[in-house]
Amino acid sequence: xxxxxxxxxxxxxxxxxxxxxxxxxxxxxxxxxxxxxxxxxxxxxxxxxxxxxxxxxxxxxxxxxxxxxxxxxxxxxxxxxxxxxxxxxxxxxxxxxxxxxxxxxxxxxxxxxxxxxxxxxxxxxxxxxxxxxxxxxxxxxxxxxxxxxxxxxxxxxxxxxxxxxxxxxxxxxxxxxxxxxxxxxxxxxxxxxxxxxxxxxxxxxxxxxxxxxxxxxxxxxxxxxxxxxxxxxxxxxxxxxxxxxxxxxxxxxxxxxxxxxxxxxxxxxxxxxxxxxxxxxxxxxxxxxxxxxxxxxxxxxxxxxxxxxxxxxxxxxxxx
Amino acid sequence: xxxxxxxxxxxxxxxxxxxxxxxxxxxxxxxxxxxxxxxxxxxxxxxxxxxxxxxxxxxxxxxxxxxxxxxxxxxxxxxxxxxxxxxxxxxxxxxxxxxxxxxx
Numbered sequence: 001x002x003x004x005x006x007x008x009x010x011x012x013x014x015x016x017x018x019x020x021x022x023x024x025x026x027x028x029x030x031x032x033x034x035x036x037x038x039x040x041x042x043x044x045x046x047x048x049x050x051x052x053x054x055x056x057x058x059x060x061x062x063x064x065x066x067x068x069x070x071x072x073x074x075x076x077x078x079x080x081x082x083x084x085x086x087x088x089x090x091x092x093x094x095x096x097x098x099x100x101x102x103x104x105x106x107x108x109x110x111x112x113x114x115x116x117x118x119x120x121x122x123x124x125x126x127x128x129x130x131x132x133x134x135x136x137x138x139x140x141x142x143x144x145x146x147x148x149x150x151x152x153x154x155x156x157x158x159x160x161x162x163x164x165x166x167x168x169x170x171x172x173x174x175x176x177x178x179x180x181x182x183x184x185x186x187x188x189x190x191x192x193x194x195x196x197x198x199x200x201x202x203x204x205x206x207x208x209x210x211x212x213x214x215x216x217x218x219x220x221x222x223x224x225x226x227x228x229x230x231x232x233x234x235x236x237x238x239x240x241x242x243x244x245x246x247x248x249x250x251x252x253x254x255x256x257x258x259x260x261x262x263x264x265x266x267x268x269x270x271x272x273x274x275x276x277x278x279x280x281x282x283x284x285x286x287x288x289x290x291x292x293x294x295x296x297x298x299x300x301x302x303x304x305x306x307x308x309x310x311x312x313x314x315x316x317x318x319x320x
Numbered sequence: 321x322x323x324x325x326x327x328x329x330x331x332x333x334x335x336x337x338x339x340x341x342x343x344x345x346x347x348x349x350x351x352x353x354x355x356x357x358x359x360x361x362x363x364x365x366x367x368x369x370x371x372x373x374x375x376x377x378x379x380x381x382x383x384x385x386x387x388x389x390x391x392x393x394x395x396x397x398x399x400x401x402x403x404x405x406x407x408x409x410x411x412x413x414x415x416x417x418x419x420x421x422x423x424x
Contacts, residue, residue, distance in 0.1 A: 214395045216405055227395040227423070280352045284389070284423045287352075302393050302424055311400040 002067040002176035004030075005059060005100065006041040009086055009093050010120045010129050011073025014162040015111035016043050022165035023247065025173060036176050039064065053089045060099045068175055069104035069149075071097060074113040074120045074129035075142040085127055094142065097132070101143055105151045106175045107132065108158065110168055115157040115188075116141070116264040133157070133189065137264040151180060157189040161261035166243055167194050188264060190237070198291070199258045200226075200233035202241030203250070204318070209234070211309035212302050218255060218277075221316035225257040227286075230277045232260030232268065234290035330402065330412035333374065337381040337417075341371065345378040348385075348420050358421065362408040370411075377409060378420035389422045391415050396423065 008016065020027055020043065027044075030036040038044060040055055047055060058064040075094050076086035083092030101107050109132045112118030116134040120127055133141040133155040141155075148154055156175070158167050171191060174183055184192040200206065208215070208224040215223030225231035233241075233252055240250045240258070251258050257277055260266050280287040289298055337343075349355040358376070365372045383390040391397045392415035396406040404413045406421060 212395060213398070214405065216396065216407055278352050278356060279423075281355065281423055282351055283348065286424075299393070299424065302395075306392060306397070306399055309399050314398045314400055 001035045001037055003037050003039050003059075003065055004068040004070060004172065004176070005039045005055075005066055005104075006070040006072065007088070007093070007096065007100070008042045009071065009073035009097070009114070010076045010127055011111070011113050013042070013072075015072045015114075015160075015168070016041070018160075018162040018165045019110070019168050020165075022169040024166050025169050027169065030169060030172060030176075034173050034176055036068075036172065039066075056089055056096060056100070060096075060103050062103065066100065066104045068106045068108060068172060069100050070108045070110055070172070071101075071114045071132060072110045074117055074127070074131065076120075077128035077130065077142075078126065079128075081128070097142065101132070101147070101149065101155075104149050106153060106156065106180060107143075107149045108156045108171060108175065109133070110158050111163050112159050112161045112261060112266055115155075115159040115190075118161060119267060122267060131157075134264060153180060154185070154189050156183065156185065156191065158194075159188075159190060159262045159264075160238065161259075161266065164240070164243060164245065167191075167239075186237070190262070194239050194243075195237040195262065197237070197239060197242065198234060199236040199238045199240045199250075199252065199260075199262075200290075201239070203233055203252045204241075205252055207317075208313060210305060211313040212305040213309060213313045215255070220255065221318040222314070225252055225255070226279065226290075228279055229257045230279045231257035232263075232288070233258040235288050236260040236263055238262040326401070326403065326412040330414065333370070333379070333411065334381060334414065336371065336374065337379060341374060341379075343375045343377070343379045343419075345380060345384060345420060355421070355423075359408050373409065373411070378418075380418045381414070381416075382418065383416060384418040389418055391417045391419075391422075393424055394422045396421070 059066040075097055077083055078085045083094035086093045109115045114132055116131040116136050117129050120129040131141045133143050135141050139145055158171055186192050205224045213223050214227035215225050216228050226234055236258055244250055260268055349358050391413045396404050398405050402412055404411050
């Protein structure tokens, strides 16, 4: 039996919605098959007021063993560092986060807001938001660089806007069943099993990427979304085309550019008219090249690909 | 548009350029913002005004610039159809032509 507590800071509840839609395993499977005891969750917890405060206080004091503390949303520091803009159970949420993180064996940040601040922490960051151990790419965040949970692991970051349902439940199960040691973390403390490959890995439009055939409008049944429509699939670490959404599809498979939501800088675009869903360029070259590719190599690759492109690559391929 | 029509139009555009149509080769849209503004201007043109489209987009019948930019390496160019697939242009082209909406 592992006790899990889930709290929500500056958030839209998107990751809760995602969690409740998990299938492999489902939220119910966590309880029935993996012995996870959900102490409280914003959408599932039945306790209110004094009863909820007692649970939280008991977790902090150790009267209840807190095995896994899951946090969704940003840590809100405004105004003036007090955190009063996000009060919960009688005091600023940030105070609960600090004490519960110190008490927990494992701390798991779910979604972009909890990992690196996400949309709320985008400049000018009016709520003075930050992630648990990062603020965008900057290491530290609310808990600080040196923070480690009682297990010895830092915050386990499962980013995404939202995180895929099964990323959430599979990480929780791994931790609850004593396999946390098997979870290798990357430089941003993301589980490598999910975040070492790229969104582009497994994309059905990879042939068009290879032959440099671009989609130029949404809904086209051919073409790669990277060249013109701002897709960040080649630079974004996620398994969105390996672990499909709703077991059916992904953004890029459906003709929607990847927004890069598992990376610390998300959202990338300056939101000026004409810049969202448009590949950002400097003198005709993409501002962000596919990871590991330089300008010279990119030109050479383009010339070779164009010369080698077969005729079918220019025609609709995803027909109904 | 049928291939014959595209071929005829391509020849016609080639003749117009060879006859000295002065187009706006500069300034090159430095970033996506200038690029988006140029696209917006193109959308404002009358649909059947081919010459205005060629002028505004800075067409040339040969490679241009220090990097000798040309349609062949542009991402909007469809090699087999010899076609510019940028919706705001959508014209038949030759691989050695150029316009300032070039992107790679």
